[in-house]
Amino acid sequence: MRTCLHRFAIMVAAVSMFVTLAGCGQADQPDVPHRKASDGGFTVGLLFPDNQATRYENFDGPLIEKKIAELCGACSVVDANAQGDVSTQRRQVDTMLVNGVDVLVLDRVDGPSLRRSVQKARDAGVPVIAYDRLADGPVSGYVSFNDYAVGRIQGEALLRGMGRRASGDRIVWLDATVPSSAWSTPRVEGALSVLKGKVDIAEEYTIGSLNEQDSYVAMSAAVVSLGPENVDGVYALNDVIAAGAIAALKNAHVTALPPVVGQDAELSAVQRIVKGEQYMTAYKPYGLQANAAAEMAVALGRGEKPHGISETTVGNATDKGIPAVLLEPVPVTANSIKNTVVKDGVYTVKQICTPKLAEACRKAGLL
Incomplete structure (x- = not known):
């Protein structure tokens, strides 16, 4: 890498x-x-x-x-x-x-x-x-x-979402801990166990405050640095960071959004997954x-x-x-929403599938 x-x-x-x-x-x-x-x-x-x-x-x-x-x-x-x-x-x-x-x-x-x-x-x-x-x-x-498993399933999902078109695809890393730092965590190690040697972490940003606004600023900087067409994937620490990244990509008029992974299975993240804006969240x-x-x-x-x-x-x-x-964490993508967060009673289909999401929910098999 x-x-x-x-x-x-x-x-x-x-x-x-x-x-x-x-x-x-x-x-x-x-x-x-x-x-x-x-x-x-x-x-x-x-x-x-x-x-x-x-x-x-x-x-x-x-x-x-x-x-x-x-x-x-x-x-x-x-x-x-x-x-x-x-x-x-x-x-x-x-x-x-x-x-x-x-x-x-x-x-x-x-x-x-x-x-x-x-x-x-x-x-x-x-x-x-x-x-x-x-x-x-x-x-x-x-x-x-x-935590190692959280990172691992995030990394696996990111590779699946990118489709492994070619070795060296460029990703943006948004986290409280970045791979190049002197410190590491089991989650980072789990993600790197999958991603190392297969993607290029082209931009990495430390989001110490873990809020959507700072993630938005960081992702905007990454888009300027790389170019909107050169972001192949986004590793986000959690769904809050993922939300900021997706908002920045949309503001930069990136129409074909790259896969973005997060964690925590926030309701808003599940809805973004239904819409095709976020690829995966690690459900705990x-x-x-x-x-x-x-x-x-x-x-x-x-x-x-x-x-x-x-x-x-x-x-x-x-x-x-x-x-x-x-x-053990569980990966949630569009195909597994019904068998994970809905089955476990975390969210109802009605909560997820607002009127604006009705068509997307039908495509995801929720309606």
Whole structure:
């Protein structure tokens, strides 16, 4: 793979974490000095990172709360959203600790920056479950999807969408971590395991803020640099970034849109897939993830170890042997919408197929 022709940083996000998968049976973490393990209820705090994606409000939060209620009728749940700001999330952790939460489920904004907050919770006897993204510090459990597999199925879909017309097709990479950086993640490694040597990452952009506007700016710069006819594919970290990229391509009057891949199965992304604007999204069944997090939270809240729930262990920048549940993602394209997000009850056909999309939905076999 050639080095990129041009690199434009929207916001450099330092990634200081390597995730190491290990088999069960690794050295256990030290026990958390549990603050409360009564027979009654306890409080679980949910901390989400941003409001760019709709998943937290529509799926993760409600599903976790529902499962906790099923497992522990006397338990209560409080939640907060940091709206993409690290300082805000730190304050939210502090507030929850002061208000006496007994377990924290943390989907962090930035891993290294939340390390002291995780340590503060541990010192207070409050176990922390890292949710969706692994945080640094002494976390007591981790619930997410197999990040390597997410990258791999994104890469596979991108190649299918490009049709493998010729070796060396040029793609634009829009991510919080770019391949040429000194750091990597399992997702990036998974994508590169498929794409390396088969495509040219002609432009790569760091979208540290993970919002649609910055993605739009980056994609616009890529189109200017390469020329609108020379973008053969787009690897986007998630569906929010994919939306910005597609908007930029359309604004540049690219009529035959190149395949664009993302992740999270946002409703808007599924609708773009129906319209033929986005090729694929990596669907991560929210119910399975939320249920695992709730089970782990209730176990820790009762003073139990989560090893019966976890299937493996991971390590972060500071700790090893963290009990983990790593679920498998599912690719969603136009041909598989009905058998994935519709079948699982994430969206109804009515939600997806608005009147303006009726014809496209008929072509996709949804109507």
